[in-house]
Amino acid sequence: MPGEPHGPIPSSQFTNEQIVNWLIDECRDAGSRIAALTTSGDRILAAGSTVIALGATVAIGGGKSYLLMWLPLGVAIVFVHGLYLTNMTQALIGYKIGLEKEVERRTGLPLIAWQSRVIAHNGSRRHVMSVFLLGVAVYMASAGLAFTQATHTLTPGAWGHERAWLYITLTAAGVIAGTGVIGYCYWIQRDSIRSTEQRVTDMFAATTARLGE
Incomplete structure (x- = not known):
């Protein structure tokens, strides 16, 4: 008795209209995920920035300015999280662009082309760079x-004077480490849109060649 077939069903068993409809649905789902990720990211970054600002204000106003030595750590955490969200968002944008181009290839019409045509040259890369430079500042x-x-701990009578060089060393090490992590996170997300779009395009091209569409 022959066993049940395994593996994916060849796309030749589906009509081009069905495939296009599925691709359009996936495009819309990717768009919803982009919007949700952007909204949640904005809220998290706004909350983090507010907490840092309030903490710094309380530290200075309460006479505990030595707590400012921890300020770069807090900023670095918010910064890195923002870069992570940017990377995820750009990867989803690249994914959506790849899907939109496949829909256009199959239909000959830009039925859904928000990312690939309408806002493809709206300067989003410059916007990301502007935000990054603001974060660096x-x-x-x-x-x-x-x-x-x-x-300031080097001043006699100041808080932590007995271990002044330890605090200076730890602060310098923390800033250097934070700078390295921020730089690395920026480097890995700089081409997320293009690389993800190319992977989607290659995936569809390989499938088309295999099935002889």
């Missing part, structure tokens, strides 16, 4: 405040 400012407070 904030991180540098926090590092400056941290170093100022760390070197």
Whole structure:
């Protein structure tokens, strides 16, 4: 008795209209995920920035400015999380562009082309760079405040004077480590859109060649 067939069903058993409808549904789902990820990311980053600002204000106003030595760490955490969300969003955008181009290839019409045509050249890369540079400026400012407070421990009678060089060393190490992590996270997300789009395009091209469509 022959066993049941295994593996994917060849796309030749589906009509082109069915495939296009599925691709359009997937495009819309990817668009919803992009919107949800962007919204949640904005809220998380706004909350993180608010907590950091309030914490710094309370530390200075309460006479505990030595806590500012931890400020770069807080900024780095928010910064890295923002880069992670940017990477995920850009990967989804690249995925959606690949799907939209496949729909256009199959139909000959840009039936759904928001990412691939309508806003393809709206300067999103420049926007990401602007936000990144703003984040770098904030991180540098926090590092400056941290170093100022760390070197203040060298003053006789200041908090932590007995271990001043330890605090200075830890602050410097933390800033250097944070800078390295931020730089790495930015580097890995810089081409997320293009690389993901290319993988989707290659996937469909390989499937088309295998099935002889």
